[in-house]
Amino acid sequence: MTTIAIFSDTHSTTGHELEGEALTAAREADTVVHAGDFTSVAALEAFQDECGTLFPVHGNADSAAVRDRLPTARVVEAAGVRLAVTHRRDGGETGLAMFGRSRAADVVVSGHTHRPTLVETEDCLLLNPGSHADPRGNRPGFAVLEEPDDTADDAGGERPAVLEGEIRQPNGQPVESFTLERDPAGDREQP
Template sequence: MIAIFSDTHSGDGHELEGEALTAVREADTVIHAGDFTSEAALEAVQSECDLLYAVHGNADSAAVRERLPTARTVEAGGVRFAVTHRRDGGETGLAMFGRSRDADVVVFGHSHLPTVTETEDLLLLNPGSHADPRGNRPGFAVLEERADGAALEGKICEPDGTILESFELAVSASSDGEDTAR
């Protein structure tokens, strides 16, 4: 399982609860698109999961910015993820960022709005914010391998497990674990 988060915005912990906390604890890989806000929040998320790939966001402290890149590329579950907090140019800028990294999915945050947008050649995924939704529904995303292994079934959920949106991603034969940070 791959769990995807963004916009924690916490001063002293992760504020994960319910199905969101379960997803972090059970995931093979956790991806976070930035704005932990504090080093304590980053460390709290790290303490709950086995493998965390994260970037920093615009609201992160200097200590978090020193520890995390602004963007990175990760391969997990046969899918290549380009991760950033935000990009100028909206959907076009995000898609260009993903294409420049040969990604299948661009994971981003910043707006706190849970969103899945399919473009011609990749998926743009904002998991929302489970802790600080700012007028949006709180959210996080989970991807799990389909029974036949040919795709990942994805969903954006609220912390209580309510599904906001479902989607599917084809799986390639790429190797898991590649991580490049820039």
Template sequence: MSGPEPALEVERHVTLPAEVADMIAIFSDTHSSHGHALEAEALAAAREADVVIHAGDFTSVAALEAFQAECDLLYAVHGNADSVAVRDRLPATRVVEAGGVRFAVTHRSDSGETGLALFGRSHDADVVVFGHSHRPTVIDAADCLLLNPGSHAQPRGNRPGFAVLEETETGLEGEIRDPDGTLVESISVSTA
């Protein structure tokens, strides 16, 4: 791959111009010692997305850098299984405003759904992106949507997953998919 290096943003709060985020791909829990472990539709989504959000647990710098090489813009946090070198590069939490939606990103909450919803409210988020359980999950928490894309590479007894959201006139529409593209669950985030 030639050309400039893809950007890995380390700022904790990023607001992107609306025209930048027509497609957002969301991943978590790569758990790789050597690469991004992306394949099929998951790899295509990472390459085609205007913005990629990752909720942590790359595990290694090699996995983080391989992921970064596939994305135009990668906004990530570190997880509990990430090496010290990955933790040094990534924050534990961050806020990304993209596609007219405010995402609060963390790897996990020790207080479960309630803690995640409180985290979202404290950041005035429309969507809380989280990982850790490796279970694709969409929960309407009244004030915000809780979204775990699952793990595309290490599902640990769950269905493998990643999420893709596309901008519409009223917000974002999308779905959690298996890496082969099979629909797991639909997602709708209204900004109206």
């Protein structure tokens, strides 16, 4: 079973600030995505030390040293889905959807608001995991996408390809659940 863990807005000068189920998810996920605002090199490096495969971008509050190491945006393909990752985009949901469309993304991962949010658009899912460490009046959050355990139907054929997703609090308590269709063959048109 493939797992993708998604984080944003750590805002730390000392480390990753991960605890409980959030720390377990970061350590055990096949792919970890971070939508920026580590704030410090110490926080970035602490994430890198915990995660096997980390795909981060930088945010507006990141130090110059972090910005020098990370891109503003990136595309990550994992578990048959294409994620377009950015910290924020001008134009709100419309701007994020256009960013995703221009990258043929199934999911746009963003941060900045510190508010766990899911928005379905015509072209893609907009996912903000919130902040696991600095929620600023919102629920603390991170997100996980996982392949279901049972992928074959009763006749031995394949079921529709989906990933099950949740935004969770650091203690593992679910905030919101969703299902994401994916392309099991990984076929994508390149923009």
